[in-house]
Amino acid sequence: MVPTPGVHTPYCDVYDENGREKLPNGLDRRVIGYFTSWRTGANDQPRYLASDIPWDKISHINYAFAHVDGNDRVSVNASAPGNAATDMTWPGVPGAEMDPTLDYTGHFNLLAKYKQANPGVKVLPAVGGWAETGGYFDANGDRVASGGFYTMTESQARIDTFADSVVDFVREYGFDGIDIDYEYPTSNNQAGNPDDFHISDARRGQLFEGYVNLMRTLREKLDVAGAEDGEYYMLTTATPSSGWLLRGMEVYQVTQYTDYVNMMTYDLHGAWNEYVGGNGALFDDGKDPELAAGGVYGAYKGIGYLNGDWAAHYFRGAMQAGRINLGVPFYTRGFQNVQGGTYGMGGTAKAPAGFPCPPGTNNKCGYGADGIDNLWYDSDPQGNAIPAGVNPIWHVLNLEQGVTGDYVSSYGVTDTLQGSYERHFDPVTKNEWWWNAQTRTLLSGDSTEAIAAKADYVADTGLGGLMIWELAGDFGYDPAKGQYEIGSTLVDLMHETLSTTTPYGATKANADRPMPTQALDLDIKYTEFALGDNNYPIAPKVVFTNNGARDIPAGATISFQYGTTDPGEMSDWSGFGTTVIAKGHTGDNVGGLDGDFHTVRFTVPTGGIPAGGSITNQLKWSMPVAQFSNVIVTVDGVDYATTYDHPRGATVVDLPGTGATGGTGGSGGTGGTGGTGGGECTAPAWAAGAVYTGGAVVSHGGHVWTARYWTQGDTPGASAWGPWADGGAC
Template sequence: MATNADGSVNHAGIDTFADSAVAFIRTYGFNGVDIDYEYPTTMKDAGNPLDWSLANPRRAGLVEGYAVLMKTLREKLDRAGAADGRHYLLTVAAPSSGYLLRGMETFQVQKYLDYVNIMSYDLHGAWNEYVGPNASLFDDGKDAELAAANVYGSAQYGGIGYLNTDWAYHYFRGSMPAGRINIGLPYYTRGHKNVQGGTDGLWGRATASSCPAGSGLTKCGDGAVGIDNLWHDLDTEGKESPAGSNPMWHAKNLEKGVVGDYVTDYGFPAGTELTGTYARKYDSTLVAPWLWNAEKKVFLSTEDEQSVAAKADYVVDRGIGGTMVWELAGDYGWNDAKGQYEQGDTLTSLMYDTFRTATPYGAKKSGADLPAEAVNVDVRFTDFKLGDSNYPITPKLRITNNTQTTLPGGTEFQFDYATSAPGNASDQSGFGTEVISSDHTGDNVGGLRGDFHRVSLKLPAWQSLAPGATVDLSFNYYLPVSTPSNWTVTVSGTTYALAGDLARGTTVVEPGGTTPTDPGEPGDCTDPAWNASTAYGGGSVVSHGGRVWRAQWWTQGEEPGTTGEWGVWRDQG
């Protein structure tokens, strides 16, 4: 819908969808729109195999189409909100895998969002042979899938494992306040059978002799089946797809050796008996429980009170917005009369009780105070390579001087990027890029211990940047990060924030401290002149055409005086 067959943006389709979505929520009283797009990544064969024939030819344009979709939704929701006297939310379900995120540039759509709901589950499963937790909180340095790819053995990765919730949280924390991030929890299991090696199955292997019809795979894991796969899908031939997928209430019954009376509803005969015992195991480093049936060599990754309590505490301790669950029907409660677990609210109530007494979530993006004055210099990362070619990750960093003042050679820029990547960023263009401080060093066993690496780079001494001019440098890093943020630039000894970084409470000035004026009408207004390339947050005030205008919501490229009575710019006289 967002991307045409030739990879170009489908503007007509996006407008039709966005108009329909906004009309729907206004008609039925919803408070916003959530987009679950799986997945706008350039990584080949990502997402549902049945979509590959459609998605793969469009890979080069998926990221741009996604960005235009989210920008369009944000603008249309804000126009509707201005008319209705309320704010409509825009949120997304976002991937958590470092593999998928490597093909999503810097997830630059975050600037349009109220919240990101991280799908921090499905990190291991029967789509491959590597047996591990569905949704561990942390890395333990032993992930068999990452070890097979030599992630731990490659110095440039810094020993950082990227298939865990904590890594995914820090990826998004690099560009968003903690309070705008929700971590995901699964109320379902993933699992394998015929597991070989590992510790009680953990980090073992289970290779299938064939793959489900329609999976698009030629090699896959040996997923658990039968009574160990209650919530299974069907393949394209109508056969059970091996996955070890169960609601948590069924997993709790397996743990207790109970065959629930509901099994006949799932096609099992009355009198079904279990083979072997399902022993609960727990790894405190990973924060991950599982069931291990030694007789059947079955491994089922689970969640229970211990792991969910630890994740709830993790949310509170870091000021994270909250949690997102897939799906509530998997939660459990004990039916004493029947002697079995059934659908309930044990895990959900546990989180609620923890969150209701928590301190307010984190509303600041930067870990340090930023300057109160900002200058109109635009920075963006562009020209990413596609798919597997995007390693190391080497985009261009494009700096555009939208001020009326020449930036001299030696002008220093600083910014933060997430500790989801090691602190070894560099450039290949003579800008002297270096990491000058790090909140985390070393591997991430047991979790990343801070949020940001601080980077410094400088215009070469011989290269000034005139008003309106642009310069590119080749940037280099090794694991995915979301859009670097908390930018500053130092000009003639004074440090400024950047207007495009959308820092709250900043006043846009010219380098040197003067307030910029509209060059076409000097002196008419004291507010900064509108610039088509600058991103403005709600409440921003600009001058244009001899008038003063206030933005009602986020906008970029919409000219004041052309957006109409209900448009983004409101005439202040």
């Protein structure tokens, strides 16, 4: 991650010396569960409280949801009597007894209580979500279309207000950081919640820039607060996984500010259209009905983008595998009256004539499952159930057994069972689904076979872990009642696999691309993207800026890697000779992408990159990729890493020779301001035992160094991001 300048961020509170997060409960990889505020037991529905969380099997809990209020502050309606977060109790429920030492009750009291007993588990409130990205629910449960993230990110002043409130919020309730669930800062037209289209569409050209500013500001303010409090505050984000949404999110330039990303690799298919596919496919099979109908396979060399493996490789192009978590659905989505397909999978389910399609579907929706097949339904503005086939896994397992369940009436369901439900699992996509041949109903979600496959995938690929939406969908079996209910079977399965594997991948570069230990102060910016719906080909102007003290000469080469989510035919419109010199994957992605990176190289043009100057290369590619990685500048046969990659342990240097010495040095130092490059070092020699405060000047290793902040025992030059700024050779 990018370090916050001038702040001694206490990373070691959370990370070990290899840059890996220290995980609890014997886990080698994360198990992150979303815990929702609304499973309170109201209307006699099954209850899921903090006392029901399997605290000994997980690593993180995300509380869903906080929101952006009308004053641009983070809120859970804490001032409203009876709110679930801070003013609710559950008398007589074992394990739900409040901690009397806290001045609030509700979910936050129980989360604090159980966190104290399980101090390794981190708890973060998630802000936003589908319903509260562009507005919020007030104390009466009414939605206020205030603009939420869309309008709060319009100015730095409003972002600062929000970020300051996040710091206060985290401190007040003892959280470990914040999770941002902004759905979605994309420039695609009509993306996200249809209730917010009138707000989001008018701003779509500025949304991603505002998102970057938000995440940068949160990172900086959380780092400052962490340094003051002596603990590290995490910043995480829920990310889309669809290539369509990501096309409108530039190259996802927020990865440098986040501890990790939680990929929402679910809701990949649903009744918003007629194409019947899996809720959370892990791999493509070359037959995704939606992609086939849209001509995607023909346009992009057979690569399909509605699957977890494609999404993981998108982010892998920009960050370590261990900072990527695969999302899994503990719920189903489904269709009725499915035609064609294999036991319905891959078929179509057109809505019948006169069917009221939900907003945002342009009256071309699919025929979502309803009644007994739609237990966890959302409601339209009139309070009617929206047919979507949404059920907890424990309910669909009861349907498989022909059991109605004693809870259905509490959800307002009066239907009787018709037909029988047969479970299926596809060995290629890892889709798991239930098919009722009589009603032609398909319900797709993750149970034991899909979760086992995804846990193995995480273990085998070095990913950081699994993220669950939502914990209350997990199941156990009550033999006395003869039915499945809320339990922890799937989390137990995750823990079994992810506590007996290896530590996650902690380096961006793979072993076949060893990165130099010396780095030049070179930065990269991505500019002038077309709006997502017009972003064909993807052709930004990419600016390479030399912050060093000496020119990078013409004829030097710059090579970098980018994700295999693109077919690997990057070129340029600038005449720099940009060429793909190695492909990590070729052909379709049936069963998964083979490698992580394509490697690209171009030659620095006439005039070079002057010290303090830039060149712009207008690159072009076809499918979405995240930021470039593992950048190497080669000058006179010598390879250098770059500060752009924030390399751990690299030493920032200037090129040898007699070139310009007027560079600003950027984040790696002050570049040439400390001496003439040939005389004796006149500043006092650095001493390991001495205490230095910000602004102190010393000499060490033939260079002059200026302290950025208080330091003792930190060797100048040991880290590009340490307390010492390199002022150049004496």
